Amino acid sequence: MAVLNMVEAIRSCLGAEMERDERVMLLGQDIGVNGGVFRATEGLQERFGAERVVDMPLAEAVIVGSAVGLACSGLVPIPELQFLGFGSQAFHQIEGQVARMRFRSQGRYGMPMVIRAPFGGNVRTPELHSDAHEAKYANSAGLKVVMPATAHDAKGMLAEAIRDPDPVLFCEPLRGYRLIKDEVPEEDYTVALGKARWAREGDDLVIVAWSAAVVIAERAAELAQAEGYSVGVLDLRSLVPLDTDALREAVAGRGRALVVHEATLTGGFGGEIVATIQEEAFWSLEAPIGRVAAYDTPYPIASVEELYVPSVERVLAGVRAVMEA
């Protein structure tokens, strides 16, 4: 089986889905001749033409807003936000229109759309490129929010998202585009949305994470092993749908949990995870649930971002705190 990095897996999926379904089209800034600023769409305009791989004006609201109309016409658009941080320029279209068009039209106009958006820190981008804004999208009823942590899942979940009749925000970790590499089947497969995955087994404590934070959690879990703690890592894979069964079972068997995410602490999706765990598995808990997140400050400029995004050291400290509580 071939080892691909995440951006290669995404590119391979986009090509295969465009081959499979001629209704699928890509829209975004710099995605055509340039192949995307991260090369996620490299070669696709040559293969499928400029009418299906469409370079768009620099205007997020109409990249997403026109995709609403394309979907109403019977197509399956995949608009790309060059960075999730700029999604705020399209938020009124995503939250107010894409997410609720099926509901507003009482089923007449579904939104079979995938909004692809790179995000996340530690890649030394300028301001506003790195923000982890997933919580506000998870709070947009009608949308699904998918955050894969492996190349395998990126390909399989993107295929699933494209074939899903509902709109999906598909968040891709910038730092993982090339650093995350794993075995990716060449053949067609899908990974269901809403089914968490054990990234690492461990009996004493579960770290709940998603996207690039899973990688950090895995490294922290390895170091914790040396200190005598057996730490499992549950990769949620998607926030909506949320795998509450997996959360319950993970905590029921261990009694200790730590949530790790790149987004700010207050209002971050970690709060939802903690609340869900206490609803589903309160009587199994042996210690307060811990959280390691970014601070409640704006995403900083590059020189101090390592201090902002949860690091292996901070996660390890979080593990110790929950284990010793």
Add this chain to the structure above:
Amino acid sequence: MSTMSEVKAGAPASVLAPDGVLADGYVPALDDDGLMSAWRAMLLSRAFDERAFSLQRQGRLGTFSTVNGEEAAVIGTAWALDPSRDWVVPQYRELPAMLRQGFTLKKALQYSTGDPAGNHMPEGVNVLPFQISLAAQIPHAVGLAWGLRHQGSDGVVVVYFGDGASSEGDAHEAMNLAGVRRAPVIFVLKNNGWAISTPVSRQTAAQSFASRAQGYGFPGELVDGNDLFAVYDATSRAVARARAGEGPTLLEARTYRMGPHNTSDDHLRYVDPVDLEERRAADPIDRLRRHLTARGLVDEESEASLVAEIKVEIEAAVQASEGGARPGAEALFDHVYADPPERLLRQRAAATEER
């Protein structure tokens, strides 16, 4: 051919004078059947406005926005479309255009009573839902027009918005993209003078909205929005261009909102009553009546019988829209997702059991 193309910027193109007389040498492109159905639609719209307003005051209807004063702008544009292949993307003050596409009075009433069924466009009715988030529908219209063309249809899209919504970023982004993609879309900017209480002079410093089109690389036309013929002709030209693959048009229909913004508004707090009376003299229905009367196509008796027939139609819709079962908790969950998350299914089960 009309005199439209000779009209200088700043003066709205018009062929039907307020006294009902057509410009010299002008031959209407709208045939008599089309004309009489447009006349009926204008009367129906006005009668429905009055009835809906009254129902709201009786507590039988929620918030409602009238078309009052803008009938020629809405109907003149919609009558240039072929409902079997062309699309209407409304805001919320264009009911006659939606009706022509196949929407129903019953559904309009349901929408205003808060019944979710009211925003469901039946299959085959080429209309997007009402839009309350102003200007958000304009990018949708561009994508829809682009998508139709992409799939080999020669259908075109008319999207309605107002002078207020023109200030939103979505209006700019959408028109810019439409120019780039040469999308078969007609932007109908109904300039009715008001965004609730904000006069058009506070929306723009420009002399016209139509002139914006030049900046987007496609034609713009300023038309007298109370002149059914001028609106119809300008729209027909835009439709022909769009169908032929020549791209979008911005049509500014200059009209006047003769009533309040909606049933919750009192326009006499900010509208000068003298000005309002002057505007009423340019009422598009009165203008068309004078014309049709002069041509012998209508008289008091025929109008009275038409209005009586319309009132029966409206009452039938009112009856049909009332008395149905109130939606249950299922209505909160239906159609949110095609494939709902497990968590939502649990919430649904709890909500429906609690009833």
